[in-house]
Amino acid sequence: MSRLVVVSNRVAVPTDGPAQAGGLAVALREALQENGGIWFGWSGKTSPKPQDEPTMTEVEPVTYATLDLSRRDHQEYYNGFANRTLWPLFHYRLDLADFNRQDYAGYLRVNTHFAERLRPLIREDDDLWVHDYHLIPFASELRRLGVENRIGFFLHTPFPTMEVLLALPSHDRLARSLCAYDVVGFQTVNDLRAFHEYIVHEAGGEILGDNMVRAFGRTLKAEVYPIGIEVETMQRTSAHAMQEPAVRRLVKHMGERNLVIGVDRLDYSKGIPERFRSFERFLEKFPAHQGKVSLMQIAPVSRGEVPEYKNIREELEALAGHINGVYGELDWMPIRYLNKGYPRETLTGFYRTCRVGLVTPLRDGMNLVAKEYVASQNPHEPGVLVLSRFAGAARELDAALQVNPYDQDNVAEALNRAITMPLEERRERWESMMAKVHDSSLDKWRERFLSVLRSVPPGGFGNA
Missing domain, CATH: 3.40.50.2000 (Glycogen Phosphorylase B;)
Structure with a gap:
């Protein structure tokens, strides 16, 4: 050949x-x-x-x-x-x-x-x-x-x-x-x-x-x-990752609280400022979740020498500080903004731990984080994917809660639905998405x- x-x-x-x-x-x-x-x-x-x-x-x-x-x-x-x-x-x-x-x-x-x-x-x-x-x-x-x-x-x-x-x-x-x-x-x-x-x-x-x-x-x-993605590898890794020290610390720290996760390269196409504002709207519109739900946003720096990327980093730092200042308590921060990367093994454990995967790019070719989040879930108690309709993955993962990332109320309502979704519906949606993830593996x-x-x-x- x-x-x-x-x-x-x-x-x-x-x-x-x-x-x-x-x-x-x-x-x-x-x-x-x-x-x-x-x-x-x-x-x-x-x-x-x-x-x-x-x-x-x-x-x-x-x-x-x-x-x-x-x-x-x-x-x-x-x-x-x-x-x-x-x-x-x-x-x-x-x-x-x-x-x-x-x-x-x-x-x-x-x-x-x-x-x-x-x-x-x-x-x-x-x-x-x-x-x-x-x-x-x-x-x-x-x-x-x-x-x-x-x-x-x-x-x-x-x-x-x-x-x-x-x-x-x-x-x-x-x-x-x-x-x-x-x-x-x-x-x-x-x-x-x-x-x-x-x-x-x-x-x-x-x-x-x-x-x-x-x-x-x-x-x-x-x-x-x-x-x-490498589906089977992701599944195995996420199960083993629950013993990773960083994952165990996260589980212990969160206790009974729910965690929403976003993982993106620091880029204006990923809609992270819009995501922060939507999460703020979620806390405002559904105050019962205050003190009980946090957003963990992982966003390692990329192309740091390009001016547009420096600007978005400054914008996100200001937004996270503002939201935490308004809503935060001594023992709870609404947004955990981490401007660094983590090994894939650790990330899969984070995915598996988090009740909601929030993937809301303004435009994306595919967005493999959406598929990674799905593949990393515990089949018996999976989380819920909230996915931008403007991500390429939305064409396949139609069982996700699809949202318009420009519409803060739409995203806030989807977050509330994801947090309160019954286990049976979570499993049905996850099984449907996993079939699609398997069919388009790497x-x-x-x-x-x-x-x-x-x-x-x-x-x-x-x-x-």
């Missing part, structure tokens, strides 16, 4: 230590280990100038090939166009998107540099799988260099509607670049629909049968592949995508 070449913005090199290897990294590594292959991308390090030759780390049967970014490339490609233009745009935050031609030039420059460095490593029968918004132009750069291999792309974020995408000055180049792939995967039907809308109404392309798309002189397959997601990619005929699906 053909080798697999995985390309991602960051590479999880085993020698970097376990902190680098999340669930997705494990799934991709397993795919590489099945047939041998290469994992190529940024090392996570910066240097005065671009690295000409990748650093090769061999962990049989996988070769990890990484490049350092120059400080300029890191600023323009990563902090700039990827995270200050595409990220807010793809999450429907046009008010935060910075359209900067210099950053865009850096984005294209790094994609070109990466493609040129990978080209000598590619064999004729390799299959390439490229990940996420950082690398949308990557296939078009490889095609320019004469690469005719099968190339697939998976977008982990949402894909914006045509009206939002049109605000991007380079939208046509971006869409044309997506069509250089043979297979393009999206998280939800909504994302695929938005892509179709652009192809038909802006690019003048066609939507054919069997999930085929014809545009920009190429034919490709575009489908929905909802990403999942292994199944990977195999579904790769089976389609490997079915692409030699030379692709042909030109339009």
